[in-house]
Amino acid sequence: MQKTLVILLLSIVLFSCDQKPETAAAPQEKKGYWTALDKIRTKETNPRPVIILDAGHGGIDPGGLSNHDSTELNVKEKDLTLYMSEQLYKKLDKDRFNVIRIRKKDTDFHRHERTRYIEQANPDLLISLHTNWDRDSNTNGFEFAYSGRILNYVDTNKKKPLGDTVNIKNPFAEQLTKYCQTLSANTKRAFSGMRNRGIKERTDRIWMLYGVHYPSLLVEFGFVTGKHDIFYYQKTSDSLDMFVNILAKSITSFFPPPPDSVYVPPFGMMPAMEAKE
Numbered sequence: 001m002q003k004t005l006v007i008l009l010l011s012i013v014l015f016s017c018d019q020k021p022e023t024a025a026a027p028q029e030k031k032g033y034w035t036a037l038d039k040i041r042t043k044e045t046n047p048r049p050v051i052i053l054d055a056g057h058g059g060i061d062p063g064g065l066s067n068h069d070s071t072e073l074n075v076k077e078k079d080l081t082l083y084m085s086e087q088l089y090k091k092l093d094k095d096r097f098n099v100i101r102i103r104k105k106d107t108d109f110h111r112h113e114r115t116r117y118i119e120q121a122n123p124d125l126l127i128s129l130h131t132n133w134d135r136d137s138n139t140n141g142f143e144f145a146y147s148g149r150i151l152n153y154v155d156t157n158k159k160k161p162l163g164d165t166v167n168i169k170n171p172f173a174e175q176l177t178k179y180c181q182t183l184s185a186n187t188k189r190a191f192s193g194m195r196n197r198g199i200k201e202r203t204d205r206i207w208m209l210y211g212v213h214y215p216s217l218l219v220e221f222g223f224v225t226g227k228h229d230i231f232y233y234q235k236t237s238d239s240l241d242m243f244v245n246i247l248a249k250s251i252t253s254f255f256p257p258p259p260d261s262v263y264v265p266p267f268g269m270m271p272a273m274e275a276k277e
């Protein structure tokens with residue numbers, strides 16, 4: 001009983017600490033804008049982590065096309081990403097996670113629309129689901145990517161970036177690398193015949209990685225144009241389901257279950273604590 005009381009009091013103290021605004025008053029010249037660090041520092045702990053599933057492409061944007069002669073192997077990336085998103089949504093425990101899908105059907109969203117939606121949802125993790133594409137059918141394999149730097153200044157009135165030259169080092173990079181290592185190892189174990197293209201710290205400003213201020217990860221499960229990978233997308237193959245299982249398990253294990261004491265999300269609060277002067 002006494003122990004419960006101590007934990008309760010500790011929770012209250014720590015919780016009220018979290019409520020304190022950690023953001024310093026914005027300097028005058030930045031009025032009307034917020035910065036990535038402002039956003040990250042105001043991220044609060046969440047007992048039910050928000051996971052956003054972004055099924056890449058959609059609608060008029062098909063993503064990568066296999067253009068295969070066989071009807072069964074003639075696939076579009078937008079369909080594969082939607083399938084993965086839907087399956088992953090079903091697999092994640094809704095009591096544990098608040099799972100949000102950016103698209104639930106074949107609709108297209110502009111990248112700025114997606115990021116605006118993401119900013120409002122304040123996610124603990126964003127997974128952007130894709131399959132890769134290349135001119136050379138010999139290019140095959142899976143990879144995971146995050147951005148080394150993230151966009152800093154955004155106009156709060158127009159919800160638009162002020163230009164894409166002002167950026168900061170991604171404060172989630174270290175945790176994202178750790179998470180990708182787990183994902184990569186588990187994927188390799190399940191798909192021993194698939195090429196592991198590794199974990200990429202992207203510098204080419206992929207919007208879903210570069211334009212958001214939350215832990216954001218890009219998944220490329222194979223190449224639709226790959227002569228080896230194409231068979232993973234066959235209707236008769238359960239590869240996509242197996243891969244989704246790996247994603248679901250990794251999310252569940254990376255975010256610890258709500259404990260008796262204080263919950264600390266693996267991505268969310270770390271930069272804020274580090275940023276304390």
Ligand SMILES: [Zn+2]
Pocket residue numbers: 056057063064077130131
């Ligand atoms: Zn894509």
